[in-house]
Amino acid sequence: MISVSRAIGAADFEIAAEFCDALAAWDAAEVQAYGVAPEEVLAIYHGETRSSLAAKYSSADAKMYIARWEGSPAGCLAFAPFDDATMEIRKFYVDPEFRGKGIGSALMRAVLAEVEKGHRRTIVAHTTVYMENAISVYEAFDFTRCPPFRQMPDSIAPTEVFMSRPI
Template identity: 30%
Template sequence: MITICRTNSENKDFLNLVFELDKDLAKRNGDTNDFFAQFNKTDLIKNVVVAISDNTPAGCGAMKPYDHYAMEIKRIFVQPDMRGKGIAMAVLQELEAWAKDLGYKKCVLETGKQMTEAIRLYQKTGYQTIPNYGSYENVASSICFEKVL
């Protein structure tokens, strides 16, 4: 059974999961990792979710205001040995529900074009490709999405 809890970026389980995420991204991103790392700071994020499976932190995600209408989804991660169990989808759906509870109308996000598992998740859950936004505007290896809530 998966339990999703709403918390913030001071949560120890979230910090430990993000540490694992950052190691994974460093491998995947290679020389470009420093560029992307600057956008992935976790200090003072008010909207974080942690997925617990069998009393073990299995996955996480976060969001922060992008503008008055949209939340930006960040830091989605599931432990490798826990993948394929619907945890990432549960995390994403909880973040979307929370954004809606807070009055936001849509969610936006960025991921790397090489992150095929993430891209499939976002497409499967109704996200549409949009032009790269903000700091990712001219980044050829990025792909951006949005979903109207």
Template identity: 30%
Template structure:
């Protein structure tokens, strides 16, 4: 377990049963977006979990609320010192409880522990307005596309993970 706050628990997905939970959550994510993710090799991703999200450079986290599976988030290496947050998803009946923020907080901490200097993500602007606002709250800012995506309204974001220790005098 990584973090437990009140009745919210965020934990690493590692066991075979956890991969089944992640598969279900990823499928729910795809259905919620109403987007066919085949251009990202989604079926292969599901079949080979943890796949690109495996340690040492990747992570899969599961959120539970009062013991029920509530959501997930993934991290994968992208380039040297750059990782990508993927598949942030909170089930509809758990939204508004802060679970998404806890997942983001934990995946950022995992990225820092892994030595990444930047974390990136992409998001569907027309469908993920609330998530994009939260990303901005966490210090993510828009950047040019870092891969080709056939969807028309995708935005790309990045956050520096380097802590600036220089103080202005």
């Protein structure tokens, strides 16, 4: 049984931080196959601390969600404003032990339901070519590839995937 709830306390953000650490380690390992230094990816995408995650995703318009499978932490997904008209999905991770159980889809439904309550009319996602499971979930929720919405170093740009959808 899947449950999804907003991260609100220190224990929730500790779980989220552990997932973000696992995502960072996996990302750093995978990117090497594309000739990118893992340190570069870690510096650009994975610089948050436990306290900065809580500070960033505890506001009215930036939230972190934790999914649980039969009570065990299984994944996380967050969103934050990109600009005045756009939200951005961040920190999408499902523990490998729980993949294939609908965790990513449950997280996406929860996040989109929350984002739809706001005034922003577009949601974007920035992922990478080797995050195939994430891309599949985005596509299942009607995200399509779009032009880059942020500058990337030339060394990383070939691995990046930008997606968006209207709200």
